[in-house]
Amino acid sequence: MMFIRDGNFAPWxxxxxxxxxxxxAAGSYFLLSGLAMFAGAVVGMxxxxxxTYAERANMLHLKPxxxxxxxxxxxxxxxxxx
Incomplete structure (x- = not known):
């Protein structure tokens, strides 16, 4: 199982x-409250x-x-x- 293929993450x-x-992010927003909700949303984002960074790099044929x-x-x- 290869996570990195040709300088970028594999499509899957x-x-x-x-x-x-x-x-x-959605789970922490709907299931948690307070500071735990904020931390979960930040980690999800x-x-x-x-x-998203890896996908955009793939579209531009970059190898991050x-x-x-x-x-x-x-x-x-x-x-x-x-």
């Missing part, structure tokens, strides 16, 4: 994050925002969870050694 995981964020910066660092180190 993005949908899961989105649905879980809505469920946590953070989960939802993570899924890629580790290509390591390749760039190695290329600069090789140039410095010469």
């Amino acid at each position: 995981f993005r949908i899961l994050l989105w649905a879980a964020g809505i469920a946590v 953070l989960i939802l925002a993570t899924g 969870f890629d580790n290509s910066y390591k390749k760039a660092r190695k290329s600069y180190e090789e140039k410095d050694d010469e």
Whole structure:
């Protein structure tokens, strides 16, 4: 089971994050009260925002969870050694 595929979350995981964020925020709003409701809604919105961020990055063909910066660092180190 791969969560990250091609530098972004897998499609099923993005949908899961989105649905879980809505469920946590709505559930805390309707089932809790006071500070617990606020904390639950904030956590739900953070989960939802993570899924939305990954989906937008996918639409723009960005790779926010890629580790290509390591390749760039190695290329600069090789140039410095010469």
